[in-house]
Structures are given as structure tokens and as C-alpha cells.
Amino acid sequence: MNINPKIDKKDSLTISEYIKNFARKHSLFVLAYGTGCGAIEIPPTMTSRYDAERFGIRGAATPRQADVLLITGYLATKTLKRVIRVYEQMQDPKYVIGFGSCTINGGMYWDSYNTINSLDKYIPVDVFINGCMPRPEAVISGFVKLQEYIQEGKADGWLKYQNNIEEYRANQKRVIKNWRMPDYNW
Template identity: 80%
Template sequence: METKKDSQTIAEYIKNWSRKHSLFVMAYGTGCGAIEIPATMTSRYDAERLGIRGAATPRQADVLLITGYLATKTLKRVIRVYEQMQDPKYVIAFGSCTINGGMYYDSYNTINVLEKYIPVDVYINGCMPRPEAVIAGFKQLQDKIARGDADNGTRYKENLDWYRANQQQVIKNWRMPDYNW
């Protein structure tokens, strides 16, 4: 793992270190992946030892977990949750469904590629990924944060027009609040 320690200022390095070791997770329990979250959090795999703990609301959360396929109806809620989260924020996508649609690839009401609608930092593949894989995914995200590469929120803001166009393509009745973040 090569770090960009030299290119970061000391303040930025300390901030990233604390971000890496304290990830508040907003588990958006869609699809089948939601069942892997309790297993990851509780006694056997214990994600809290890595500083990962659940957050109750999007305002307090750092990481948004998308745990499976997204119906277009669900996507609307995901976008609202994602936009309410405060920078710096990260997105982890679970399973094949978020990568290419998985077994729902030809469904009429699920989206196939999550990356088109919100930026994703880490994909964990599998159908479904086991808790070991989930923790490995978190580790990858931690490395990314430590390198200073996790710029999810900025990417979304910079390419907002593209993401909005994609979102409005699948969400026909677009009645969403405007966020001025």
C-alpha cells in the first residue's frame, strides 16, 4: 500500500487518520445484503473494533451502505439520504446487483449500475458477500481515506449535472427538495 503521506499536510494526515478509524455507518438495508450487516456488527465479526459503528440518521453518518439491488422507487430514497449526508462521505456498494444488476439485470424496475446515479467508493462483489468480504471492503475504504483519495462528495458536486440527468431518466415523477450543500 503506497501512501501519499508526503503530499498531505500534517493536519490533513491527522484528520484522515481519525476519519479512517471512526466510520459511522448508515446501513441502507435494501435487497438481501441487509442480513449481512448484523452479522458484521455483532459478536462474531465485530466491526466496532475497527471503529465502525452504526449511525441512526444520515446527518451523523459517514458511510452509506447500499446493500443490494435498488428498485427505482428505492433509488429516490437513496438519493435523498445520500444528499443529506455531510462531507466527507463515502459509499460502499454490496453485491453484484449494484455493479451490473446481478440476477435482476433485465428487470423493468431496478437500476443496473449504481455508479451512474451516485458515486461509489468501494464495491464488494459476491451474491451476497460474507462478513469477511464486508470487512475487507471496509479495510479498502480505510486505505483509500488514509491516502486522501476518498473524494466522494466532491465528485458528486462536480458532476452533478450528469448524475441528475441519469437520476431523472429513471425517476419520472421528480419531486425532490433542492439541497444547497
């Protein structure tokens, strides 16, 4: 079995891809997994004040059902291990939104010994939302940006992960020294 398929990206979208992307764009199941303090901004985003469900964004309870992994805030190296496992359990196509300054450059934990600095070295990130914390408006604007990318076929972080798995693995193993993780088979 070829466990590491190289999937090429096409330049133009066919009609069936257009329809698929339309459906994917309007139906984003977000995994309810809060990694950092940013998770506190998710309840207002989902509930009646900002109501993300009108964009088709709703929570999914397990990684198997989810489309979007929302990394809410700082990632300790311990959490990174879980995030990688969760990300690998999600079904393609899957998207990652880096949420808050901590995922971009470490934020206020930039010199911490147990907090990673750039999330996109470990898993591919489609959209970053900056701010500490981003307000629910910013979160929704990030989701809308992701929807645009999905429609244009640009949200291809999952393809990037498949094609550059060795590089990502090397980076991950640099942080997670004792690597006792199941293999990622597609």
C-alpha cells in the same frame, strides 16, 4: 449563495489533512439503511462473531450523523429515490460502499424493469464489494479498503458528486421521472 462549489483535489496531504484522514478512517459511522437482501449480512458483521466495531465501524441512526452509506444489494427505482435523498442529507465527507453484484451490474436482476443496473451512474461509489451475497469477511475487507482510500485521500466520491452534479442529476432524472425532490444545497 454559490450552491455548486467546485472543490479542487490536492495532490499531497498536509499534516492537518493527515490527522483528519486518520480520524475519519478509524471512525466510520454506517447508516443503518438496508436497501436489499444484503442487509441480512450486516448484523453478523456488526455483532460478536465478526465485530466490525474494532475497526471503529458502528451504526448511525440518521443520515446526518453517518459517514458511510452502505447500499446492500439491489436498488429498485423507488429505493433509488430514497437513497439519493439520504445521500444528499449526509454531511461531507461521505462515502458509499456498493455491496453485492446487484450494485455493480444488476446481478440477477440485470434485466428487471424496476431495478437499476449500475449504481455508480447515480451516486458516486468509493468501494464495491462483489459477491451474492458477500460474506462478512468480504464486507470487512471492503471497509478496510475504504479505510486505505480515506487515508490516502482517494475516497473523494463526495467531491466527484459536487463537481459533476449535472451529470448525476441527468442520470437520476432518467430513472425518477416525476422529480419532486428538495434541492441539494451544500
